[in-house]
Amino acid sequence: MISQFPAAAHDAASTSTSGSIQQVSTVTGLTANSPPATQAHQEYASIAQQWHTQEQAKSLLEEPGTGTRVQSAKALLEASRFKSRLPTMRGEQRRVYDLKKWSGVILEIGDGLLTVELTPIDHAGPIFQVDFNLAILSPGDEIARPGDVVYVTTRTTRRSGYNRATTELRLRRTGTWSDKELTEIEGLARRRAEQFKQIAD
Amino acid sequence: MPNSSSRLLTEPPADDEIEVSVFGPGRGESVLVHFGKNKWIIVDSCIDQVDRSIPVLEYLERLGVDVSKDVLLVVATHAHDDHIAGIAEVFKRCESASFVCSSALTAEEFFALLEIDARVHSGVRVRAFSEYDKVFRIADARASRPGPAPAFRPLKHALESRLLLEVDGAPTVRVTALSPSDEAFRRSILAWKTVIPIAGERRGLARIDPNDLAVALYIEIGQKAIILGADLLTGPDGCGWTAVLRNIALPLKASLFKVPHHGSVTGHHDDVWTELLVSDPVALITPFRGGRKALPSRDDRLRICTLTQKAFLAAAITRPGVQPSPEIRREAAYLGPLAHDAGEAWGRAGHIQARSYFDEKIGE
Secondary structure (H helix, E strand, O other): OOOOHHHHHHHHHHHHHHHHHHHHHHHHOOOOOOOOOOHHHHHHHHHHHHOHHHHHHHHHHOOOOHHHHHHHHHHHHHHHHHHHHOOOOOOOOEEEEEEEEEEEEEEEEOOEEEEEEEEEOOOOOOOOOEEEEHHHHOHHHHHHHOOOOOEEEEEEEEOEEEEEEEEEEEOOOEEEHHHHHHHHHHHHHHHHHHHHHHEEO | OOOOOOOOOOOOOOOOOEEEEEEEEEEOOEEEOOOOOOOOOEOOEEEEOOOOOOOOHHHHHHHHOHHHHHHHEEEEOOOHHHHHHHHHHHHHHOOOOEEEEEEHHHHHHHHHHHHHHHHOOOOOOOHHHHHHHHHHHHHHHOOOOOOOOOOOOOOOEOOOOOOEEEEEOOOOEEEEOOOOOOHHHHHHHHHHHHOOOOOOOOOOOOOHHHHOOOOOOEEEOEEEEEEEOOOOOOOOOOOOOHHHHHOOOOOOOEEEEEOOHOOOOHOOOHHHOOOOOOOOEEEEEEOEOOOOOOOOOOHHHHHHHHHHEEEEEEEOOOOOOOOOHHHHHHHHHHOOOOOEEEEEEOOOOOEEEEEEEEOOOOOO
């Protein structure tokens, strides 16, 4: 339905300047068996409202008076122009390819570089070492230190016929220590030290 | 340094033959000593990053050695990843061996750090602390076995001047710890207390320098001596080689030296070469290439070559090859333009094998 109207509306535009209402209604296909003009108008207005500016939506929602069909035709024409500017999300899905993940440990930070040893998480592959430009650290991750754990994710997305690759490095958030946990650790450590006094020479 | 292209000897050493084999880097270094009659000690452990094998165990298996009976000591010189990878597996297989570590590593503060590390990094990767944790569990299980008490304690503490092993015979063998000193022990305990977190602090790995507690070994085999330097550093005062030179009088100068700290100047002390070693000793070095700065540096190599004509490196200093493997290149290609210089983190373990009969100089 949406794809029909633009062509018909274009024809309507070309005839409405010179033709009568009768002609317009014929060209647009708004015959007695078609949905009422106001309903079609509302459908288009609804679609337009989803994607366009407030001003454009308002103009499309102006209540038609006696020139209902003309108003509808104009609205349809207007909407057809907007269709070409509709975001490509509608009717076209963004696809994600080649999603890959690694866990890593920061070995060094210096000279503008972050040296990380990466181990694949979700696929078979080698452990290797790589330098990242420090620009890869997200705001808040500047607290990273050697020994910290990071996660690296790469993905390729395809949209509008083009592939785009992105890489993301996140610092593993480990939270903070609680009193309870530290007391527990202290107790465990004391017991183990006592235990090992018995077996160590 | 000599570029040796000689092949490794594949037969086991004779009963009257000493062998010192050094493996590294792989992931780290490992030293193996045979002191006669098929008796061995293993010092540190490393893992080959390509096939994940433990080179020292693979080598002993090729020689036909029964590691469950013939390895008497497994020594973990200090808690750095590059010296301890796989050591729990080594200790597990060497069922008759005692495990030697610095005395500070069974202190309450170190157990607290073990537990902290386990909670922060659980499931992520093998770390030094987790290896010690496994070792202690194995030692505990062996000590708790029902039946008569074993002839040896599964766990031995290393401290300056402490005799770790003595084997009577012809010749007599003594393995003595040169470090850590009492002062190093005291400083480390204090340092650990300061890094144990407080409530509200961000969870992360404790920042400690295990080199302060590194266990350097002096091995006497009859009229020959060997010094294994681990990663022992020069100081500070009262610690490291400074303390060894001040506190210990060695009966014999060593003719083979496992150079400490991958040949770095931080482990170098001039007086070690003049007072503890014969002139022109055999010097064995394992490179370090776990970060961007490889060791030994060019200056380190020049320095060592002025001290001995018989210096040997276990493997190439830089990461293997100009180009990383196709596998790594493919993997790294996913990472985008902010990633550079991908390569094997450690590479394959090399092997230096030094043998000498009891009555001749090592390396000749």
